[in-house]
Amino acid sequence: MTIERAQLTIHGAMQPAYDDILTDEACTFLVALVRAFRPQLKSLLATRQLVQARYDAGALPDFLPETAAIRAADWQVAAIPTDLQDRRVEITGPVDRKMIINALNADVKVFMADFEDSQAPSWSGVIEGQINLRDANLGTISYEDPASGKQYALRDNPALLIARVRGLHLWERHLTVDGEQIPGSLTDFALYFFHNYQHRLATGSGVYYYLPKLQSHHEAKWWDDVFRFTQSYFSQPVGTIRATVLIETLPAVFEMDEILYSLKDHIVALNCGRWDYIFSYIKTLKNHSDRVLPDRQVVTMNQPFLSAYSRLLIKTCHKRGALAMGGMAAFIPAKDPQQNEAILAKVTADKSLEANNGHDGTWVAHPGLAATANAVFNAKLGDKPNQLHISRDDDAPITAADLLQPSDGERTEAGMRTNIRVALQYIAAWISGKGCVPIYGLMEDAATAEISRTSIWQWIKHGKSLSNGKLIDKALFSQMLTEESQVVKAEVGDELWQQQSFDKAAGLLLSITTADELVDFLTLPAYELLG
Numbered sequence: 001m002t003i004e005r006a007q008l009t010i011h012g013a014m015q016p017a018y019d020d021i022l023t024d025e026a027c028t029f030l031v032a033l034v035r036a037f038r039p040q041l042k043s044l045l046a047t048r049q050l051v052q053a054r055y056d057a058g059a060l061p062d063f064l065p066e067t068a069a070i071r072a073a074d075w076q077v078a079a080i081p082t083d084l085q086d087r088r089v090e091i092t093g094p095v096d097r098k099m100i101i102n103a104l105n106a107d108v109k110v111f112m113a114d115f116e117d118s119q120a121p122s123w124s125g126v127i128e129g130q131i132n133l134r135d136a137n138l139g140t141i142s143y144e145d146p147a148s149g150k151q152y153a154l155r156d157n158p159a160l161l162i163a164r165v166r167g168l169h170l171w172e173r174h175l176t177v178d179g180e181q182i183p184g185s186l187t188d189f190a191l192y193f194f195h196n197y198q199h200r201l202a203t204g205s206g207v208y209y210y211l212p213k214l215q216s217h218h219e220a221k222w223w224d225d226v227f228r229f230t231q232s233y234f235s236q237p238v239g240t241i242r243a244t245v246l247i248e249t250l251p252a253v254f255e256m257d258e259i260l261y262s263l264k265d266h267i268v269a270l271n272c273g274r275w276d277y278i279f280s281y282i283k284t285l286k287n288h289s290d291r292v293l294p295d296r297q298v299v300t301m302n303q304p305f306l307s308a309y310s311r312l313l314i315k316t317c318h319k320r321g322a323l324a325m326g327g328m329a330a331f332i333p334a335k336d337p338q339q340n341e342a343i344l345a346k347v348t349a350d351k352s353l354e355a356n357n358g359h360d361g362t363w364v365a366h367p368g369l370a371a372t373a374n375a376v377f378n379a380k381l382g383d384k385p386n387q388l389h390i391s392r393d394d395d396a397p398i399t400a401a402d403l404l405q406p407s408d409g410e411r412t413e414a415g416m417r418t419n420i421r422v423a424l425q426y427i428a429a430w431i432s433g434k435g436c437v438p439i440y441g442l443m444e445d446a447a448t449a450e451i452s453r454t455s456i457w458q459w460i461k462h463g464k465s466l467s468n469g470k471l472i473d474k475a476l477f478s479q480m481l482t483e484e485s486q487v488v489k490a491e492v493g494d495e496l497w498q499q500q501s502f503d504k505a506a507g508l509l510l511s512i513t514t515a516d517e518l519v520d521f522l523t524l525p526a527y528e529l530l531g
């Protein structure tokens, strides 16, 4: 059964509380945005394919000649609002009610509330996420754990909330306008703005977003136009909306100045989304046999191409008056104290590298890591809110060759088997509605799982061998998938295997890994299986 509301067709099942989110006025605004911006979004997505076709034919990404004047000119982004000046530690997490409260109560400056990498966009997840964020902004959010009876409520002075909306490639199939699905990005953006702007402005703040997976400054301009349309629709001044853009695709790293420029009245920071960036490096260079990555475990921020990316992002941002946020170490705390100590040491090393490079802040995946990240950034920043003064002017120029540098390291059988088990478990969790899960001591989300599955695809495509000499081909992968499925089944048990549709997940992993053409995003076919 569908419902028509203000020319929006709702295909998802309605619960009483959903009416508070999908009000007539909210739907009218969403429809207006979709009509104004969906056609251009489609053409931007088509452009992605054309650009990729050039890389597939042998070209390499490079700085754009047509925007050299923007890179050379002297300009700054708008002043950063006071409450966004100090972002030394940010926690991230899905828009689950209990986790939102825990995240806002953590010892961090910011909570990035995620409709993206860590959230499987089920209909209930999308709408209940909006309910949860509205209540969080109002300060009324509470939760009682049905199993333990534990009560959750917000502390005084909770962290600042920034919402991350879905990437431009994702569609919301439960909502249609004029007979067509609407963009997931606009759904999340519009409903969050509509339900929160009045309260956020009344408290002297603004409406803050993280924008994921942009591939070009044209896409940044599209968002800028969406912001201007929205501010004008609600008679609010330019700059009410502020954005932090994740630089997490390889094409985007060559357009950082242009992205800042396109959004210069709205942008406050860029962020190193390192996991999607690695995935994008694989995807963008998928036909380039000299740039195939080794085991995921050795692709750390010490690899020259990743180090160049972090340093160039800092240099570019600080020159323009924008913050340069670091990224996520995927470690999560362990129960065993000795193991935990080793994990905290790894997190300290990762965060120290970021702080010493000149990043203004960083991400943690779990409240148990906040103290470690705070210790590193407090030591570096002291009383200063950020490191905007670090210009890195003495660095040698960072070139396209630095950003594309091939990586050293082995492809091992253990690495390939781990990739299979991780991708299998992640897909099973995602199609069951959970977008972020702990697997073998690491946080796994849509970005990290993409690396696991695309690595194998690329190894097969280029006929690479494992360090033990075995040729990586479709037959080896299929055999390993069968074997590793048994390992996972023994680890998770028959009941969870059935409940989470592991057989379907294995089928999907098999089909996307052995396909001749690389599937653009794992979450596109997985969305067909999501409840």
Ligand SMILES: CC(=O)SCCNC(=O)CCNC(=O)[C@H](O)C(C)(C)COP(=O)(O)OP(=O)(O)OC[C@H]1O[C@@H](n2cnc3c(N)ncnc32)[C@H](O)[C@@H]1OP(=O)(O)O
Binding pocket: 091, 092, 093, 094, 098, 099, 100, 102, 103, 114, 117, 118, 275, 276, 328, 332, 364, 365, 366, 367, 436, 437, 438, 442, 443, 444, 445, 447, 448
């Ligand atoms: C590549 C990228 O895009 S990174 C950004 C996207 N990824 C993320 O945001 C990661 C978010 N993190 C998580 O989802 C979780 O930490 C996981 C799934 C990795 C691990 O979760 P769990 O197995 O539940 O962890 P654990 O059992 O140790 O949790 C202990 C407590 O911390 C809470 N917690 C854990 N992570 C978070 C978080 N990120 N935010 C808020 N609370 C959290 C749990 O809710 C739990 O609370 P409780 O004691 O009140 O029940």
Ligand SMILES: O=CC(=O)O
Binding pocket: 117, 246, 248, 272, 273, 274, 275, 276, 277, 327, 328, 447
């Ligand atoms: O979104 C962050 C990433 O690393 O990907």
Ligand SMILES: [Mg+2]
Binding pocket: 117, 212, 246, 248, 273, 275, 276, 447
């Ligand atoms: Mg990402």
